[in-house]
Structures are given as C-alpha cells and as structure tokens.
Amino acid sequence: MENNGHSVKIEFPRDKKRRHQYEPMSAHFHWGSPTSKGSEHMIDGHRFDVEMHIVHKNRKYRTMEKASKLHDGLLVVGVLFKKVKDANIRFKLLDNIFNSLPSVKTYKDSVHVKYPLKIAGLLGNVDTNVFFSYRGSLTTPPCYQSVRWYVFRDAVPITEKQLNNFFEIMDVHGEPLLNNFRLPQSKGGRTSIDIVVPPILFGLYDIPMAEPIVLHNSGHTVQFQMPKTVLGERPFITGGILEDTYVVEQTHFHWGSATRKGSEHMLNGHRYDMEMHIVHHNGKYANVNTARNFENGIAVIAVLFQIVKMRDIGYAGLDVIYKNLKGVQLANTSVTAGEIISLGSLLGSVDRNDFYTYRGSLTTPPCSEAVTWIVFANILPISYSDVKKFWNLRDTTGNQYVNIRGLQSSLFRKIYHFGHLTLKASTW
Numbered sequence: 001m002e003n004n005g006h007s008v009k010i011e012f013p014r015d016k017k018r019r020h021q022y023e024p025m026s027a028h029f030h031w032g033s034p035t036s037k038g039s040e041h042m043i044d045g046h047r048f049d050v051e052m053h054i055v056h057k058n059r060k061y062r063t064m065e066k067a068s069k070l071h072d073g074l075l076v077v078g079v080l081f082k083k084v085k086d087a088n089i090r091f092k093l094l095d096n097i098f099n100s101l102p103s104v105k106t107y108k109d110s111v112h113v114k115y116p117l118k119i120a121g122l123l124g125n126v127d128t129n130v131f132f133s134y135r136g137s138l139t140t141p142p143c144y145q146s147v148r149w150y151v152f153r154d155a156v157p158i159t160e161k162q163l164n165n166f167f168e169i170m171d172v173h174g175e176p177l178l179n180n181f182r183l184p185q186s187k188g189g190r191t192s193i194d195i196v197v198p199p200i201l202f203g204l205y206d207i208p209m210a211e212p213i214v215l216h217n218s219g220h221t222v223q224f225q226m227p228k229t230v231l232g233e234r235p236f237i238t239g240g241i242l243e244d245t246y247v248v249e250q251t252h253f254h255w256g257s258a259t260r261k262g263s264e265h266m267l268n269g270h271r272y273d274m275e276m277h278i279v280h281h282n283g284k285y286a287n288v289n290t291a292r293n294f295e296n297g298i299a300v301i302a303v304l305f306q307i308v309k310m311r312d313i314g315y316a317g318l319d320v321i322y323k324n325l326k327g328v329q330l331a332n333t334s335v336t337a338g339e340i341i342s343l344g345s346l347l348g349s350v351d352r353n354d355f356y357t358y359r360g361s362l363t364t365p366p367c368s369e370a371v372t373w374i375v376f377a378n379i380l381p382i383s384y385s386d387v388k389k390f391w392n393l394r395d396t397t398g399n400q401y402v403n404i405r406g407l408q409s410s411l412f413r414k415i416y417h418f419g420h421l422t423l424k425a426s427t428w
Contacts, residue, residue, distance in 0.1 A: 001100060002110040005172035007180055008101065010113065022056035022075040024119050025064060029053075031166040033178040038166075039080050040181045041151050043132070048155050049163055050081035051181070054122060068146050071135075071268060078151035079123060081158040091156070093121035098158065101165035107172045124156030133417055135268050199353050199418060200242075200374060204235040205344035212337045215324050219331035219396040221403050222321075223252035226343060235343045237280055237299060240357050241416060242372055246280035246299040248343060249288050253277070254404045255390040262390075263304050264404050265375050267356075272379060273387055274305040275404075276346065295359075297370040303350060308381040315380070317345025325389040331396045350378040358415040377417075 001010045009028040030051045032038030037047035056075040057067045067073030096113055103111040130153045171177040207229040215224050226248045228234050238245045254275045256262030261271035278301040281291040291297030320337050327335030354377040361369045395401040 001097065001104055001113050003104040003107055003169060005107045005177075007177075008104055008166075008169060010097070010117075012117065012119075021059060023059055025055050025057050027052055027054045027122060029166065030181040031163075031178075032181065034164075034167060036179060038179065038181050041078055041080065043080070043151075043153060048080040049083045050158060050166065052079040052081070052122065053077070054079070054119065070146055072148070073146040075148045075150070078149060079126065080152065080155040081163075082155040083160055083163050084157040085160070091121070091124045093117065094124060094156070094158075095162075098162035098165055101162075102168065105168055106170050107174070123152070126152040126154040126156060128152070130154065198239050200237055200239045200355065202235070202237055202344065202352060203245075204229050204231065204233060205347075206342050207231055207235070208340050208342050212340055213320075214334055214336050215321065215328050216334040217328035217331055217393055219394075220401075221252040221254065222325065222328060222390070222393060223250050225250050229342075236283070237301070237374075240355075240372075240374060240418065241359070242299055244296065245283045247283050248278060248280050251276065251278045251343075251346065253390060255387065256402050256404060257391055257400070258388075260402060262387075262402065262404055265302055265304065265373075267304065267375070267377065267379075272304040273307045274382060274390065276303040276305070277301070278303075278343070278346070292370045295370055296372075299372045299374065302373060302375040303347060304376070304379045305382040305387070306379045307384050307387055309384075310381060311383050311385065313348075313381050313383060315345070315348040317341040317343075318348060318380075318382075321346075322386045322389060325393065329392060330394050330398075347376075348380045350376045350380060352376075353418065354378060356415055356417050 001008060007028040007030065009026055011026050012024050015023070030038055030040050030053070032049065037049055039048035039051040041047075041051060054077040056077070057064055058070075058073050058075070061067040061070065061073055093113075093116075100111050100113065103109065132149075132151045132153065134149050136147050136149050167176065167178060169177045209227045210230050210232075211227045213224040213227065215222060226234055235248045236245050237248075254262055254264050254277070256273065261273060263272035263275040265275065279288060280299045280301075281288045282294070282297050282299075285291040285294065285297060288298060320339050320341050324335050324337050327333070356373075356375045356377065358373050359369075360371050360373050391400060393400065
C-alpha cells in the first residue's frame with residue numbers, strides 16, 4: 001500500500017490462474033475532511049464518508065494505459081463507507097488497511113498489507129447482489145469515458161478513528177491531503193441502472209411454429225404475424241419489470257442505408273445497422289391495437305445487428321427471413337416461407353439473460369406511451385449481402401426506404417439492466 005500523493009493505493013499481485021474477462025489491478029480511496037463527506041457517488045441524494053474504487057482491466061488489452069482509452073477497457077467497483085460509533089465492527093482485511101494508514105502518512109511511503117489479500121475481503125458486509133451500474137468515465141484526469149461502473153448500494157461501516165487516519169495523509173507538498181474526490185457530475189443523459197431486476201421467462205420461444213411464417217412488405221417495414229406453436233399456443237414473455245404475461249403478436253425490422261445506420265436504439269453511444277422488434281401484447285387485452293391504449297399494454301424485444309465481413313453466419317431462423325426477402329421486394333407483396341422456425345431461432349446467439357429494460361413508447365405513429373422495452377445487450381452479426389436485401393426493399397412509390405425513428409430523449413426514464421456481474425468470496 002502506497003501514498004502516491006493523490007490517494008492511498010493498493011496494487012494487487014497478478015493472478016495468472018484466473019481467467020475472468022476483467023482482472024483486478026488495484027484499489028484506491030477517496031475521502032473528504034473533518035467537515036465534509038468524501039464519496040464520489042451519491043445514492044438517493046446521500047454522500048458518504050469514504051469511497052474505495054477497485055479497478056479492473058479488460059484482459060484483452062495488455063496495459064492499463066491502453067485499456068483506459070477504450071470504451072470497454074475498465075471496470076470499477078465502488079464501495080462506500082459510512083462512519084459509525086461502534087468500534088467493535090471487524091472486517092479483518094479492511095481493519096488491517098485502515099490501521100496501517102499511519103505508515104503511509106507521507107508521500108511515497110509504502111507498507112506491506114500483512115493480512116492475506118482476497119478481493120472479497122475488501123467488500124465488508126455489503127450485499128453483493130444489490131448494486132447500481134452505468135457507463136461513465138474515470139474520476140481522475142484525463143477522465144476517459146472508458147469505465148463500466150458498479151456501485152454497491154450498501155455502505156460499509158468505518159470507525160471514527162479509522163476515518164481520522166485518512167485525514168492525516170499528506171500530499172506531494174507535505175500538506176494534508178483532504179477532499180481528494182471529484183465532485184458529483186451531471187449524468188449527461190446517462191441513467192443509473194438498478195441491477196435488481198429478475199430475468200425474463202421466454203415461454204414457448206423454442207417450440208416450432210405450427211405453420212410457416214408469411215413475410216409482408218407493407219411499404220413501411222417487413223413484418224410477419226406469429227403463428228401458434230405446435231402446442232397450440234403462441235410464445236409469451238414475463239419477468240423483468242413486466243408484471244403480467246405478454247403474448248407475441250408480430251415481428252418487424254428497421255434498417256438504414258449504405259450511408260446511414262438503421263437501429264432505433266443506441267448502446268453505449270453506438271448506433272447499429274439494423275434492429276428487429278418482436279412485439280407482444282399484454283394477455284389482458286385482445287391484441288396490440290387494443291393494448292396500445294394502456295400503459296402496461298405492450299412489450300417489445302429489440303435485437304440489434306451489426307454488419308460483419310463473414311458470409312455464412314448460420315442463424316437458421318434469421319436465414320429463413322433473409323432468403324425470402326427477394327419475394328417481398330415490392331410494397332404490398334407477401335411470401336410464405338418454405339421452412340418452419342421457432343421464435344427463439346430469431347434471437348441467434350444473444351444472451352437472453354443480458355438486457356436493458358425501460359418503459360417507453362412505440363417508435364411508429366401514434367407512438368403510444370404503452371411499451372416496456374427489452375433491448376438485448378449482445379449485438380448479432382449480419383453480413384453485408386443480407387442487410388443489403390433490406391436496403392433494396394421498395395415503398396409504395398417504388399423507392400428504397402429508410403424506416404427508423406430519430407433518437408429520442410430518455411426523458412428521465414429509469415433504465416434497468418439485468419446482467420451477470422456477481423462478486424462473491426468464492427469468485428476470488
């Protein structure tokens with residue numbers, strides 16, 4: 001553990017046996033003063049006394065310098081500390097660190113942390129299943145936008161004596177190193193993502209349809225109504241922030257052109273080449289036309305696509321769509337696919353347990369505020385030759401068309417994420 005003049009930093013030994021995507025590199029602390037709080041995050045309007053950042057580097061980048069400049073380069077876990085009066089609280093690794101702070105009081109002082117270093121030991125008694133996450137920046141210059149943040153909701157207790165040890169730390173000039181935090185920043189359009197969201201149940205998604213789908217070019221999109229499965233019922237979804245069961249009704253696509261991206265959602269500042277919407281209506285209502293009049297009426301699954309150089313990607317369900325597009329090149333034409341597919345086959349290789357979800361509107365008129373959106377975090381590949389088939393479709397005037405709605409403001413909507421990060425003692 002070393003006083004680097006800006007913080008107290010702990011470098012972690014490299015563990016070549018571990019093969020997680022993000023490897024822990026170091027931890028450092030931010031604190032305030034005897035009269036001010038020192039955390040860099042606020043939760044429900046509250047700041048805390050100390051904040052620890054556990055910095056991880058994406059293994060695909062060799063150095064921290066390179067990783068810090070790339071959008072997926074770093075992952076930082078934020079742990080908040082709150083001063084308490086109970087001096088009997090004991091977290092052995094944290095106690096060892098806090099009680100060793102007088103040994104690194106002066107700039108460039110260092111000390112060995114004697115207690116066995118396990119990352120989980122730095123987390124105290126937080127509930128590791130409850131945390132907030134967002135894409136953001138480093139909090140120290142040059143503040144690159146390269147960090148996926150995970151901030152635990154629970155605050156770990158720290159005694160007054162341990163807190164005062166931070167206030168005795170000196171900077172590079174021999175002055176007290178106080179208030180070494182960055183002020184809370186505007187979210188800049190980012191919305192905190194509360195991870196406490198149950199998974200989506202994809203009912204009957206992988207059961208084959210009872211009959212082939214019928215593709216139709218409406219002059220505004222290519223779509224098809226979903227037949228029943230061989231079990232006599234249509235696929236459905238429930239879970240996430242959905243309170244009811246939603247039955248699938250139709251699927252359609254949005255695309256751009258050779259010079260314009262075609263997705264209606266952005267992920268981490270990136271637009272993509274195409275987007276598929278699988279539209280469901282609340283089982284309480286007869287169909288989408290009725291359901292759009294109710295705020296809980298519709299649920300739409302969105303899948304994003306990115307052009308890749310590969311030709312034969314091999315998603316059976318999607319390949320059925322692609323090869324039948326030539327049969328609906330003109331507006332108001334339809335074609336029946338020759339093969340039976342399942343709805344799940346349209347999802348390709350996406351991870352169904354990694355998605356963003358929020359309450360919003362339809363993207364086509366009348367743009368009713370009746371939709372719960374479920375946007376998969378994984379991006380599916382599509383070949384240039386296949387996406388070009390969408391670009392070549394014609395509207396009612398015989399022209400090629402782009403059918404995307406412009407990006408909308410999030411309007412302070414809460415965007416939730418269900419993902420995979422779990423920090424438990426057994427993980428380390």
